[in-house]
Amino acid sequence: MIARSPVFEPAAELQRDAELLIKYWILAIPTAVASLAFAIIVFISVIGVVAGAIAGSAAAGHTGTALGLTSGILVAFVAFCLGIIALYVASAMVIAEAPAVLEDRPPDLAAGLAKTLQRLPDLMVAMLATFALAFIPFILCFVLIGIPLLLVLGYFLMYVPAAVIIGNEGGIAAIRTSFRIATQQVSASLIGWLGLFLVMVAGSVANSILIHIPLVNFVAAFAIGGFTSAYSALVTVSFYLRLRDLPPPQASAPAPYMNLGATAPPSPPPGEPPLAPGGPPTIIR
Numbered sequence: 001m002i003a004r005s006p007v008f009e010p011a012a013e014l015q016r017d018a019e020l021l022i023k024y025w026i027l028a029i030p031t032a033v034a035s036l037a038f039a040i041i042v043f044i045s046v047i048g049v050v051a052g053a054i055a056g057s058a059a060a061g062h063t064g065t066a067l068g069l070t071s072g073i074l075v076a077f078v079a080f081c082l083g084i085i086a087l088y089v090a091s092a093m094v095i096a097e098a099p100a101v102l103e104d105r106p107p108d109l110a111a112g113l114a115k116t117l118q119r120l121p122d123l124m125v126a127m128l129a130t131f132a133l134a135f136i137p138f139i140l141c142f143v144l145i146g147i148p149l150l151l152v153l154g155y156f157l158m159y160v161p162a163a164v165i166i167g168n169e170g171g172i173a174a175i176r177t178s179f180r181i182a183t184q185q186v187s188a189s190l191i192g193w194l195g196l197f198l199v200m201v202a203g204s205v206a207n208s209i210l211i212h213i214p215l216v217n218f219v220a221a222f223a224i225g226g227f228t229s230a231y232s233a234l235v236t237v238s239f240y241l242r243l244r245d246l247p248p249p250q251a252s253a254p255a256p257y258m259n260l261g262a263t264a265p266p267s268p269p270p271g272e273p274p275l276a277p278g279g280p281p282t283i284i285r
Contacts, residue, residue, distance in 0.1 A: 032226020125171025
């Protein structure tokens, strides 16, 4: 059994979660299937856009090309949105069974699917609210400033799916909870988020290298996409469970005021009691 320290150590938790995911690799099956489906959707969408433009051009010249491109892009956009939803639901399935894996027990994917379907309305509310918050930063990506804004937003929203699935919170309440944890537990949350960011970047680089190799690109999407997405979900739940009930770190108490100009009272003569803190005693005759 993989021991869990009672003291939360974020860096050690990242390594521990990776070991658990390797041990219970079946947890990554939902995200692997969704990643493969998303890669196929993107591939077919690109072919559809090009085929629509060629068919439109052959039928009606430049006007047909514009119509073919427009219709192809609309279909591709709808397919892309469906692929995103599939990835989101698959990640929710992993989140639903993540507590079992964190307790060193094999996951039950059927139970995870049932839990996800039960929480699906709140999950969709959270997803739509997240997209609404990310809309302006996404538009600003065309002038580069949106990229850091999206990264910061991703940090503050990293606990939203876990709060919906594990915490049984509504979509908007889950966003507030995620902001609270990310604000109060900054150091631990930042280490977790940076770990996930590096894993996702490494996965994206590997996919971009293999995407040009036929058939291998789909295998890479299945394996790399499935593992990185499942690891992200597992780490999110792990940090959420360890941080959600912790009180915010207390600021260190200020040092007591010291009058540096004061001098210590003189020592009393031998045989007499020590002087009181306020000075020599008043003698009443």
